[in-house]
Amino acid sequence: AQTVTQSQPEMSVQEAETVTLSCTYDTSESDYYLFWYKQPPSRQMILVIRQEAYKQQNATENRFSVNFQKAAKSFSLKISDSQLGDAAMYFCAYRSANFGNEKLTFGTGTRLTIIP
Amino acid sequence: DTAVSQTPKYLVTQMGNDKSIKCEQNLGHDTMYWYKQDSKKFLKIMFSYNNKELIINETVPNRFSPKSPDKAHLNLHINSLELGDSAVYFCASRRAWATNEKLFFGSGTQLSVL
Numbered sequence: 586a587q588t589v590t591q592s593q594p595e596m597s598v599q600e601a602e603t604v605t606l607s608c609t610y611d612t613s614e615s616d617y618y619l620f621w622y623k624q625p626p627s628r629q630m631i632l633v634i635r636q637e638a639y640k641q642q643n644a645t646e647n648r649f650s651v652n653f654q655k656a657a658k659s660f661s662l663k664i665s666d667s668q669l670g671d672a673a674m675y676f677c678a679y680r681s682a683n684f685g686n687e688k689l690t691f692g693t694g695t696r697l698t699i700i701p
Numbered sequence: 702d703t704a705v706s707q708t709p710k711y712l713v714t715q716m717g718n719d720k721s722i723k724c725e726q727n728l729g730h731d732t733m734y735w736y737k738q739d740s741k742k743f744l745k746i747m748f749s750y751n752n753k754e755l756i757i758n759e760t761v762p763n764r765f766s767p768k769s770p771d772k773a774h775l776n777l778h779i780n781s782l783e784l785g786d787s788a789v790y791f792c793a794s795r796r797a798w799a800t801n802e803k804l805f806f807g808s809g810t811q812l813s814v815l
Contacts, residue, residue, distance in 0.1 A: 620803070624742075627808075628789065628808060628811075629806065629808055630791065630793075630804075630806035632804075635803060674742055676744065686757075687732070687749075688734070688746040688759075689736075689746065690746075691743070691744040691745070693741070693742070693743055694742050694743070694744075
């Protein structure tokens, strides 16, 4: 079974600074997808960024980028120019590419606080 | 237009009662899910349906019974509610065969069992 580990329960960053959230995962599969979801106090789950395991290039979405290290099974999220609206719980998630097993397995989350 | 809608948003009930949470998606997706988020914010899958057929059941107690009358709906019925059932329940959907596609989540139903 796949597992996802987020070792930082809480992180804080000054507004406009850069912060990196860590995520490691364990799997025996070679084809899979990785995601970062954001959950603000509104409770809504919002996709921040996704990465296909077969792609070597790291995904980027505006101020959000990942450092995907497949051999190390590491998938960290970097948030540049942090904004107050970035304050939320961030969840790393894994999904198999095998049909019938496409459930999302989540990490335990990292609560990100933005300091004005 | 809400893509994945759940009702109710909040549900407060007594232990031992039976309750249902409804979920509807208007995205034309084939696959729908129920996830549970506990008090520590941990999210775990409960069920997955593809074209009204159950494909994932993650050792959820028999008191939980999902029902999918059609592809657009996946309801969750809970019998004999227990204190430990208190959580936020999320419905989600996506297209089948599009394994890289994101999940669309509903806004969650916060269930409080007293």
